[in-house]
Amino acid sequence: xxxxxxVAAGVAAALTGVAACGSDSSSDDNKxxxxxxxxxxxAAGNGKTVRVWLMKGSAPDDYIAALKTKFEADHPGAxxxxxxxxxxxxxxxxxxxxxxxxxPDVVEAGNTQIAQYGAxxxxxxxxxxxxxxxxxxxxxxxxxxxxxxxxxxxxxxxxANRVVIYNKxxxxxAGITTPPKTRAEWLDxxxxxxxxxxxxxxxxxxxxxxxxxxxxxxxxxxxxKSGSAWKANLDGAPAxxxxxxxxxxxxxxxAAKDGDEKTQPEVLAADGGKIAQFIAVPGEAETIxxxxxxxxxxxxxxxIPGKDASKAGATLTGGSDLxxxxxxxxxxxxxxxxxxxxxxxxxxxxxxxxxxxxxxTTLASAVTADPGGAAMMEGAKNGFAxxxxxxxxxxxxxxxxxxxxxxxxxxxxxxxxxxxxxxSIEKTLNTKN
Amino acid sequence: xxxxxxxAVVATPTQPPRKQAPSGARRxxxxxxxxxxxxxxxxxxxxxxxxxxxxxxxxxxxVVRNVMLSFQHxxxxxxxxxxxxxxxxxxxxxxxxxDEFWEVTRRTFYFTAINVVAIMVISTLCALMLMKxxxxxxxxxxxxxxxxxxxxxxxxxxxxxxxFRSDNGVVNWALVKLGFDYEGYTWFAxxxxxxxxxxxxxxWQSIPFATLTLYAGLTTVSTDVYESARLDGAGPVRIFSSxxxxxxxxxxxxxxxxxxIWIFKSFAQIWAIAGENGPINDVRTLPVYAxxxxxxxxLFDMAGAISTITVLILVVMLVFYFRQMFKQEREAxx
Numbered sequence: 001x002x003x004x005x006x007v008a009a010g011v012a013a014a015l016t017g018v019a020a021c022g023s024d025s026s027s028d029d030n031k032x033x034x035x036x037x038x039x040x041x042x043a044a045g046n047g048k049t050v051r052v053w054l055m056k057g058s059a060p061d062d063y064i065a066a067l068k069t070k071f072e073a074d075h076p077g078a079x080x081x082x083x084x085x086x087x088x089x090x091x092x093x094x095x096x097x098x099x100x101x102x103x104p105d106v107v108e109a110g111n112t113q114i115a116q117y118g119a120x121x122x123x124x125x126x127x128x129x130x131x132x133x134x135x136x137x138x139x140x141x142x143x144x145x146x147x148x149x150x151x152x153x154x155x156x157x158x159x160a161n162r163v164v165i166y167n168k169x170x171x172x173x174a175g176i177t178t179p180p181k182t183r184a185e186w187l188d189x190x191x192x193x194x195x196x197x198x199x200x201x202x203x204x205x206x207x208x209x210x211x212x213x214x215x216x217x218x219x220x221x222x223x224x225k226s227g228s229a230w231k232a233n234l235d236g237a238p239a240x241x242x243x244x245x246x247x248x249x250x251x252x253x254x255a256a257k258d259g260d261e262k263t264q265p266e267v268l269a270a271d272g273g274k275i276a277q278f279i280a281v282p283g284e285a286e287t288i289x290x291x292x293x294x295x296x297x298x299x300x301x302x303x304i305p306g307k308d309a310s311k312a313g314a315t316l317t318g319g320s321d322l323x324x325x326x327x328x329x330x331x332x333x334x335x336x337x338x339x340x341x342x343x344x345x346x347x348x349x350x351x352x353x354x355x356x357x358x359x360x361t362t363l364a365s366a367v368t369a370d371p372g373g374a375a376m377m378e379g380a381k382n383g384f385a386x387x388x389x390x391x392x393x394x395x396x397x398x399x400x401x402x403x404x405x406x407x408x409x410x411x412x413x414x415x416x417x418x419x420x421x422x423x424s425i426e427k428t429l430n431t432k433n
Numbered sequence: 434x435x436x437x438x439x440x441a442v443v444a445t446p447t448q449p450p451r452k453q454a455p456s457g458a459r460r461x462x463x464x465x466x467x468x469x470x471x472x473x474x475x476x477x478x479x480x481x482x483x484x485x486x487x488x489x490x491x492x493x494x495x496v497v498r499n500v501m502l503s504f505q506h507x508x509x510x511x512x513x514x515x516x517x518x519x520x521x522x523x524x525x526x527x528x529x530x531x532d533e534f535w536e537v538t539r540r541t542f543y544f545t546a547i548n549v550v551a552i553m554v555i556s557t558l559c560a561l562m563l564m565k566x567x568x569x570x571x572x573x574x575x576x577x578x579x580x581x582x583x584x585x586x587x588x589x590x591x592x593x594x595x596x597f598r599s600d601n602g603v604v605n606w607a608l609v610k611l612g613f614d615y616e617g618y619t620w621f622a623x624x625x626x627x628x629x630x631x632x633x634x635x636x637w638q639s640i641p642f643a644t645l646t647l648y649a650g651l652t653t654v655s656t657d658v659y660e661s662a663r664l665d666g667a668g669p670v671r672i673f674s675s676x677x678x679x680x681x682x683x684x685x686x687x688x689x690x691x692x693x694i695w696i697f698k699s700f701a702q703i704w705a706i707a708g709e710n711g712p713i714n715d716v717r718t719l720p721v722y723a724x725x726x727x728x729x730x731x732l733f734d735m736a737g738a739i740s741t742i743t744v745l746i747l748v749v750m751l752v753f754y755f756r757q758m759f760k761q762e763r764e765a766x767x
Contacts, residue, residue, distance in 0.1 A: 092728070099512050116731075122513040206710060256600045258619045259710055326513075391730075398729040403712040410622040424714055427533075428730060433508050 049079040050333045051104040053097075056084050057283070058108060058158070058320060060353050071340055078333060091397060098122030103327035105334035108157060108320045111145045112386045112393060117323065118146075118153035119390035119433060124324040124331055127152045133342050137360040141317025141383045148390060154321030155338050156359035158350060160281040161315040161383055162209055163375040168300045170198065170276040179302035181309040187248060193276035194252040201277040202267065203250045205257035205409040206402040209316045210279050210304070214242035216314035216384055217307050222401070223387045223425055230389065230429035234404060235418035243408045243418075250409055257409035260402060265291070273298065281318065282372025283355045301375035306382075317383040319357070391429050400424040496744075502737030509731040517734075524738040534722070534739070538746075541697065541718040544628065548696040551636045553689055556643035561673070563648045575645075582641035590705040593634045597621070624715025627707050631716065634702050639695060643688050650684040651677070686758050690751055697747055700724065719743040 050071075054064070068080045083104070085093065091113065097103045098117060109117065117123050130152050135143060138156045146154025166179070174193055180186040194200030203210075212222055218238035223230050233239060250257065253275070255267075265284055268275060269292040285299045304313035322341065324334045340346055347358040348366040355372050357380060358364070367373030386392050404421035408414045504519050511517040528534050559578075563571055584592075597604050599619040608615035620626045654677065662672050678685065700720040707713045708721075717725060720743060727736025 095509070095512070095731075099515075116509065120509040120513045254600065256598070256619075257617075258599055258621045394730045398713065398725055400714060402710055403714065406619065406622045406710070407712070410619045412622075420714070431730065431732065433510055 047077050047079075048330050048333060049081050050106070050330050050337055052080065052082045052106040052108075052334075052337055053085050053094075053104045054082055054108050055090070055320065056086055057287070058354070059350060063350060063353050066349075067340065067346065071337060074340075075333065075336065080337065091393070098325050098327065101327060102329075103325035105324065105328040105330045106337050107323050107325060109154070109323060111142050111154065111156075111159075111317070111319050111321050112396060114146045114154035114321050114323060115148050115388065115390040116393040118148040118151070122326050123153040124326050124328070125151050125153065126155060126324065126335070129155075129335065129339075133339065134360065137362045139317065139319075139357065139359060139361060139380070139383075141380075141385050142319050142321060142359055144388060145385050146321045146323075147388075154323050155342060157320040157322050157341065158347075158354070158359060159317055159319035159357040159380070159383075160283060161317055161357075161376055161379050162213075162279050162281055163301050163303055163315075163372065163379055164277050164305075165280055165282065165285050165372075166277045166300050166302065167273060167275065167298055169273065169298060171300070174276075179300070180305050182305050183245060183307055183313075186305045187252075190249060190252045190277065197274055199254050199275045200252035201249060201279075202253050202255045202264070202271075202275045203246075203279060204255045204259045204261050204264065205250055205406050206260035207279060208260075208399060208401040208405060209318065211242060211246055211401065211405060212316050212386075213304060213314045214245055215239060216382075218242050221384075221387070223389075223429055225387070225389075230387065230426055232422035232425040232429075234401070234421045234425070235415050239418050240414045243405070243414045246405070247409055258406045268292075269295070279304065281356070282370075282376055285372065286355065301372045303375045303378040312378050312382055314382045314384055315379040317380065317385055387429065389429050390433065391431055394431075395425055395428045398428075499737050500741055502734055503741045505734055505737075507734040507737070512731070512733065520734075524734045525742075528735065528738050528742065537717055537719055537722045540716075544632070544718055545693060545696045548632055548635055548639070549689060549692045551632070552639045552643055552692050552696075553685070555636065556640050556647055556688070557685075559640060559644040560647035560651055561677075563644070564651050578641040578644055581637060582645075584638075586638070586701045587705060589638060590634060590702050593630060594706055597630050621707060621711040624712050627711050627716050631703055631706055634706070635696060635699055638702075639692060643692060646688050647681070647684060650681045654680055683758070683762065686754075690754055693750065693754075694747060698743070719746075 059067075064082050068082065071080045072078060085108075090109075094107060094109060094113075094117065097107065098120065099122065114123075127150075133155060135152070139159050141161075142154075142156035142159050143152070146152055146156065164179075170193060171177075171179075174189075176189055176192070180189045190200035192200075215222065215233075215238060218241050220233045220236060220238035220242075222234070223232045225231075261280070264278060264280060265287045268278060268284075268288045272292075273295070282301055285301075289296050289299075304315060306313045322338050324331055324338070328334050341350075342359065344360070344363060347360065347363055350356070351358040351363065351366040351373075352370075355367065355370055357373070357376060358366055364377055368377055386396075400421040404417045407417035503524055504521065505511070505517040506520045506523070507517040559574075563574060566574065596602055597620040599605065599617055599621075602620075604620075605615045605618055608618075620630055658676055658680075659672060662676055667675065697718075698720050699718070703716060703718060703721050704713075704724065707716050713721070713725070719739065723736045723739040723743065726732045726739060
């Protein structure tokens, strides 16, 4: 078995070498130039088109237009073609692109997804560029998941974590002047807001991002590695406590116990001011206001309350990284695009435009003036990432935590449901590739 | 595979028209042409070639590829590098050692059995009812059946998902109105209730085909037989068990075997209902399990092994079945 794996790895390495040679021939002149002294000189354009896949909602149109103008001015003759991708089914689309001969040159992917692509051999190793890009200041919630076996495949793009967004009018009407700081206060406030046809909180039963934060506050993580094997922790006392709090809070609203947060923006936009709170990244407030302008200026933000007032609740760092497929035909130009997006100027611009966190801790001032950004920074201090395994993306693809949460929300035994989910998570994480 | 056999079976109760048709066709094609030897012998092959090529490309190639995959170590890494080693029976051994596989296989058999029995019973009753209905009602029922049959699978599945929603589903609303305690009941929280909904959906989707086929069979049985049975004092149950069923046995057999195939391989309904937010691990059948291993977990080799096993199980079941059927037919002919 072991020898076979070695052979397979060898063949894989040899083949990727062949593939790389194949794709290099078209950009030979770029190679020479970038190897010349002063390696940071921009790669030549020569009528090439750099294709970039960005996810829907990652960057506003005028930002993309400005980026295009700047890049094309720096690289005469080159064209930047930014293609916006939908989140739905993106995993399979990226997989297909990495396996093809005609991959895009830069691809954005969720931070929890990078490791599997990196481990597959389909991504260019960017470890040598980390220093030049100022990698020591990157948010670890973005840069750590971008690594496999110490090699960097994902360059942090932006981060976002979940906060509580509340309706300022409803809080004022209920006489609540300061946002809750502890779980107990939060339950109390939410109970007071949950009257008549007004919902204290809109919290779908399957928001596993929120749940994993609660779990972290109880001192456990979804899965931990001991030795070479992963162990999932959804059946212990911390998991039961976290699920218990989730259930209590979830019951103070009318969101479905068997749904996730995907349709939340539509629900909130159609709501007309009857939902007092919901949990989301601050940028979602903008999306909602865009489809229902009547809600403009109604939303306030506070970090997810912790167990006690000393610190905010832990939050899973969400966000995106940028990666260069091994099959890209313009890898040098691709790197130049990433370098531009990674620069302080363009990171700050992006953060201000989208209310997301920039990829470096040193740039935090770009968002703290904004109330949503401030709440997010507060939560980010206590941020954490999903289990660092190339197989984690597979767990999310078929997420057993959702079914587990629904079972608990509908009165199932949390320990039994947790054990079942553990089995599924462990099996996936411990599968050898 | 079953097309030619299916023709033969369907033809049994309606022999006269079938005998006429081919002779008529032969007569029509005979006089005008006088092709030379080679052209004459090659033409039929040329004519079927496009169809054969199409089938080979769309069916045989994927099947062969799938079987090959099941003997390779083929995962995400191999997909990217496009090279994989043959590992013999390793994947099959891994599948058979896994308790999960046996649990899923058992569920697939139970699920198929329950669905097929329900479909056959309800369809038979519907077909018998159609025979008794007056013209107007019969047309109304037929239109209903065809409409149910014409609804695309995913559309029907989405509608069922909405019907059974926990927060604003029509089913919960109706049950509450009828006095049951189903306020906010979450159908898709547990394996059993989810499978119940899937079963309702699949049975509903299958009934039109089964009913219409059985009804077509029923219309071919001569009314004289029934009349004389009735004169001899046979009740409806006796008539069905001693006359209708024996005469239409081949049609019942055909519909049952087609339904077994259809249910055993049903995927879209289960995946669309429980794949994203439901308890998929509690409701998955073999095809869903194969898809999950391949597309979600990127274990393409395991998916290949599981789907190959699934096909083999079906083939074994149906071969056994067809042998039984032909034996009976031969005996009946003697």
